Amino acid sequence: MMNSTQLNLTAEVLAQVLTFKQPADVALSSFFRRPRHLGSHDRHEIAETVFAAIRHLQKIQSVLPKPYLKPRCAALAALILGRGLSVHTVEALCDEHEEAILTQLKAAKADFKQQLSTAAELPVWLIDCLKQQDWSDDKIMAFGRSVVQPAPLDLRVNTFKGKRDKVLQELQQEGWKAEATPYSPWGIRLYDKPALNRHPLFLEGVLEVQDEGSQLLALLTGVKRGQMAIDFCAGAGGKTLAMGAMMSGTGRLYAFDVAEKRLANLKPRMVRAGLTNIHPQRIDSENDQRVQRLNAKADCVLVDAPCSGLGTLRRNPDLKYRQNQATIAALVQQQQSILEAASQLVCPGGRLVYATCSILAAENQQQISQFLENHPEWRLLPATEVLRQARVDLDSGDYLALTTEQHRTDGFFAAVLTH
DSSP, X not given: OOOHHHHHHHHHHHHHHTTTSSOHHHHHHHHHHSSOOOOHHHHHHXXXXXXXXXXXXXXXHHHOXXXXXXXXXXXXXXXXXXXXXXXXXXXXXXXXXXXXXXXXXXHTHHHHTTXXXXXHTOOHHHHHHHHXXXXXXXXXXXXXXXXXXXXXXXXXXXXXXXXHHHHHHHXXXXXXXXXXXXXXXXXXXXXXXXXXXXXXXXXXXXXXXXXXXXXXXXXXXXXXXXXXXXXXXXXXXXXXXXXXXXXXXXSEEEEEESOHHHHHXXXXXXXXXXXXXXXXXXXXXXXXXXXXXXXXXXXXXXXXXXXXXXXXXXXXXTHHHHOOHHHHHHHHHHHHHHHHHHHTTEEEEEEEEEEESOOOGGGTHHHHHHHHHHOTTOEEEOHHHHHHHTTOOOOOTTSEEEOHHHHSSOOXXXXXXXX
């Protein structure tokens, strides 16, 4: 049960977070860095309630149109809608006005089911986008309900240092609630979210945190020992590390990104993973000369393109309020430019993998259709066949299209191309 001090601190964070001027996790991290005497339990209560408020914001806004102006009310509503407490339980924390808002929230419960936006906890702009790509109300509802639930913690076993069966057995013997992921041959799923960063297997580079869907993207590259490969938008390098392990630390793997800070985060992870074949390089843009000098030289190029991130709403629920149709349109243009530049790096017979963590057709299927129309020399390799070659039994058709409701992963899209 949240106490009054924790509630006031949660309200202080929500007043900032619910303006959506910056990512929620960034705002929360900044808040926790300020000098305060907060224990782990305090931090947990505050963080869980902040994210509960974001996940259930459509319902909260229906009775509190500008929740950032009344953040205590928003926090109390989050305790009821997202954390399972009753109005009666939190009454001791409320003043008369707050209690009236919560009573109104309770009375509106039946109305929530009548409106798709409140029932699915999705903003109207996103529902409109999904309807434009022929999603039914039932499909939108299933998607919304699946991403309102917090995600479990997926791990990837670094095959350069360990085997999944052995690592899984060790974790289970330690009492962890762990199971093998159903698709990725490297994955382990945890449900208790322990302090992994202090575990010997993590410190020794045997385990990395990585969603199972992201692991499958690396598998689609099919990269092998001794090859030259490029992770074109490497970020902090989760897929780079998976590809490096597929290559058994041999060959040459370039990790490109425009952000020096993200690449800096990759370097200690490379050392921990024991991989010396990865070469991080910051680039100014997709047309950087350091990119162009590798034209037609790479056996494989992975483009995990900058995207809306709408497949990751379990982890980043604020994205549905920080994105809009204008930002999507700008991302589509950027994706086209990056895909065009990355395709120039693939050698004849090589493989190009385009991927996003989005569920929007404009960022996914439509991008590939347009690329193939403009470049008839390229052809699509059915994702199901590519995965089968990697001994993954997942019937995905021409594209890899993962959804939280069906596959229990983040939402991912990928297309495999060759020429």
